[in-house]
Amino acid sequence: MAIDGFSFPMRTAIRFVLKTDPKKAKVLAEKHCNGTHPTLYFNTKSNLMSTKAKESYFDRYGQLQAYVGWSPEDATRIAAVKQLVSPSFPEMIDDFYATIKRTDDAVKVLTGGDTQINRLKQSLTSWINQLFDGNFDEMYVDQRLRVGHRHVEIGLDQVYTNVALSRLRSSINQTIIAKWSGDQIELAETITSVNRILDLDLAVIEDAYQIAHTKRQKQEERYATIGKVSGGIAHEIRNPLNIMKTSIYYLKNAKDISDEKRDKHISRIEAAIDDSNLIVTALSEFARLPEPNLTTISMEKLIQETIAKNVLPGEPFKNQMRFSVACSLSDDHILGESAQLLIAFGNLIRNACHAVNYEGEIDVMIGERNGKKMIAIKDNGIGIEEDNIKRILEPLFTTKPKGIGLGLAITKAIFDAHRAELTVDSKVGQGSEFAVLFPIREDV
Amino acid sequence: MMQLRILIVDDELAICENLSDILEDFGHDVHWEVDPESALSTIERENECVFDVAILDFKMPKMNGADLLCKIREKCPDIVAILASAFCDDLKVKDSLKNGFNQIMEKPLDVSNLLKLLEGLTPLVLCVDDDQEFCDSLFEIFQSKGIKASFSNDIENAKQIIQSSSFDVVLVDLKLPDGNGSDTIREINCQRPDIKTILITGYPDQLEQNSADIPELQPDAVFLKPIDPAHLMNVIFRLSNQST
Numbered sequence: 001m002a003i004d005g006f007s008f009p010m011r012t013a014i015r016f017v018l019k020t021d022p023k024k025a026k027v028l029a030e031k032h033c034n035g036t037h038p039t040l041y042f043n044t045k046s047n048l049m050s051t052k053a054k055e056s057y058f059d060r061y062g063q064l065q066a067y068v069g070w071s072p073e074d075a076t077r078i079a080a081v082k083q084l085v086s087p088s089f090p091e092m093i094d095d096f097y098a099t100i101k102r103t104d105d106a107v108k109v110l111t112g113g114d115t116q117i118n119r120l121k122q123s124l125t126s127w128i129n130q131l132f133d134g135n136f137d138e139m140y141v142d143q144r145l146r147v148g149h150r151h152v153e154i155g156l157d158q159v160y161t162n163v164a165l166s167r168l169r170s171s172i173n174q175t176i177i178a179k180w181s182g183d184q185i186e187l188a189e190t191i192t193s194v195n196r197i198l199d200l201d202l203a204v205i206e207d208a209y210q211i212a213h214t215k216r217q218k219q220e221e222r223y224a225t226i227g228k229v230s231g232g233i234a235h236e237i238r239n240p241l242n243i244m245k246t247s248i249y250y251l252k253n254a255k256d257i258s259d260e261k262r263d264k265h266i267s268r269i270e271a272a273i274d275d276s277n278l279i280v281t282a283l284s285e286f287a288r289l290p291e292p293n294l295t296t297i298s299m300e301k302l303i304q305e306t307i308a309k310n311v312l313p314g315e316p317f318k319n320q321m322r323f324s325v326a327c328s329l330s331d332d333h334i335l336g337e338s339a340q341l342l343i344a345f346g347n348l349i350r351n352a353c354h355a356v357n358y359e360g361e362i363d364v365m366i367g368e369r370n371g372k373k374m375i376a377i378k379d380n381g382i383g384i385e386e387d388n389i390k391r392i393l394e395p396l397f398t399t400k401p402k403g404i405g406l407g408l409a410i411t412k413a414i415f416d417a418h419r420a421e422l423t424v425d426s427k428v429g430q431g432s433e434f435a436v437l438f439p440i441r442e443d444v
Numbered sequence: 445m446m447q448l449r450i451l452i453v454d455d456e457l458a459i460c461e462n463l464s465d466i467l468e469d470f471g472h473d474v475h476w477e478v479d480p481e482s483a484l485s486t487i488e489r490e491n492e493c494v495f496d497v498a499i500l501d502f503k504m505p506k507m508n509g510a511d512l513l514c515k516i517r518e519k520c521p522d523i524v525a526i527l528a529s530a531f532c533d534d535l536k537v538k539d540s541l542k543n544g545f546n547q548i549m550e551k552p553l554d555v556s557n558l559l560k561l562l563e564g565l566t567p568l569v570l571c572v573d574d575d576q577e578f579c580d581s582l583f584e585i586f587q588s589k590g591i592k593a594s595f596s597n598d599i600e601n602a603k604q605i606i607q608s609s610s611f612d613v614v615l616v617d618l619k620l621p622d623g624n625g626s627d628t629i630r631e632i633n634c635q636r637p638d639i640k641t642i643l644i645t646g647y648p649d650q651l652e653q654n655s656a657d658i659p660e661l662q663p664d665a666v667f668l669k670p671i672d673p674a675h676l677m678n679v680i681f682r683l684s685n686q687s688t
Binding site for chain 1 (some may be wrong): 456458461463465466469550551552
């Protein structure tokens with residue numbers, strides 16, 4: 001993030017405000033530009049968490065503070081001891097990195113050599129200064145979160161954070177004890193406060209490490225899945241290509257082609273192109289499934305729309321298949337992105353239609369299960385064999401001769417992104433129930 | 445190109461119809477099925493194998509191409525089987541070559557390659573018989589089926605022709621002006637084991653004297669005059685593609 005055209009204090013102020021409220025910061029910046037033209041660069045990529053997530057994380061920090069028994073006095077004591085320890089900071093920092101340099105596994109991730117180490121020393125200096133400033137605000141917490149994220153990025157084992165912080169803790173405590181001239185009880189209290197803040201720091205770094213690690217793992221799993229899916233798609237797309245190729249061969253090479261035959265082959269090529277397009281669409285839906293853009297939506301409306309979109313009026317099976325939608329909730333609203341949920345429920349509804357062979361009964365129930373809002377789609381169709389139940393959510397698994405096996409995988413990916421839970425209950429010959437449990441709103 | 449009786453089994457209707465259009469345009473006799481099980485009942489309905497070539501898809505409902513071929517071979521042990529699959533890098537498909545497919549073709553199909561492959565199945569035949577009328581009628585039968593054939597009226601001439609071309613099958617009459625057909629066949633089998641031999645005779649009682657021969661030197665098939673042309677075509681096709 002770069003802020004040009006402002007005085008230094010103003011820049012600092014804006015930088016601070018930007019962290020919590022970018023909109024307000026922009027207004028502030030424009031108001032104080034004094035005729036100069038400010039340039040504001042919002043580097044969204046470096047925002048590891050959304051503002052909302054950061055706010056909720058700050059709440060969590062409050063909980064962690066309460067857990068270790070943190071009080072405002074701790075902050076006061078830590079701030080008071082700063083002038084005693086700060087002259088020793090350079091020494092502590094040198095020791096910190098000298099130890100790292102002696103540790104093969106730790107030094108392995110520092111690929112930038114001494115330049116990187118000098119930069120890291122600066123970061124550590126600002127980190128340790130901040131520690132003793134006594135302002136344990138959102139910015140403070142955000143800085144600690146960044147440390148954890150960074151460690152995942154560079155691939156540093158979390159164990160080194162623990163031992164390095166332990167070493168730093170010893171240095172700090174020894175310095176305080178050595179230089180302390182006051183009351184011994186107060187010394188003990190100060191040491192406790194310092195230990196508390198260091199433990200909190202460690203907890204935040206650990207948290208951030210976990211979050212970033214899980215995120216990275218998910219991404220890797222996703223890439224692996226996409227790789228697997230693309231392989232399957234390659235196979236699947238060869239079928240329509242085969243049709244196109246043979247039809248074109250016939251049109252080019254056959255001796256006497258009747259008009260009827262020509263038309264037939266041309267429409268066959270068109271159909272094969274449409275089929276390929278469907279496959280490609282399914283793949284791109286799967287590969288580029290974005291984070292859902294959550295808005296408040298009505299579950300009943302969503303289901304009605306899904307049915308309208310997927311079970312077209314006038315289709316021959318319409319009269320033989322019975323749909324019922326029942327809602328037992330007074331408030332059927334959830335947070336979700338309807339475009340994505342339409343795809344997901346569309347797949348479930350279409351599967352149900354196949355399962356009943358377009359002539360059975362499909363009941364959609366909107367209600368509550370385990371205290372969560374739920375949409376359940378129940379059919380009295382052929383059911384799923386027990387061995388297959390576990391596999392139906394896997395990409396490329398299909399029991400339909402013409403299926404690609406992406407439908408339910410996409411569906412699951414969408415529900416995962418909504419933090420909704422998909423459960424499957426099925427008995428061969430009796431039917432299946434797919435239930436989607438949405439998270440309680442506060443958890444979203 | 446020899447007119448072949450081709451069976452196509454692919455669960456994709458459009459592919460069955462497309463291949464059928466193309467192959468029929470080239471004069472082949474095509475029968476297709478989208479369901480492997482009905483393909484099997486078609487085969488089982490007949491007393492003998494009515495197909496020269498089978499073009500099978502791999503991934504089909506109920507039964508895959510390899511399992512289908514195993515069942516087809518019960519009735520048609522010598523059918524030329526081509527696997528057409530979009531899953532050619534699949535290990536299961538690679539195993540199919542061991543499962544008796546003569547050729548694997550990747551989807552999307554290269555139709556000219558398929559046609560070349562089918563053309564390669566056309567046998568090159570030499571017929572050695574001093575009965576000119578019989579040779580003439582055989583010539584017409586062969587021509588109508590697209591089989592390429594040479595004719596010779598005596599053994600000496602036949603031996604020279606054999607050197608000049610790579611024949612798949614040689615038909616030899618038992619009684620020839622310059623020698624005995626059985627001896628000629630024995631000689632051919634000895635020198636050119638790659639060539640299949642058929643002995644033709646109007647005198648079945650004269651055959652017995654050679655029955656003590658070792659099997660390798662005996663003819664691959666024996667036909668009694670008057671011969672059944674359709675049966676002869678089938679045997680020629682089967683013998684010529686046994687080696688490939």
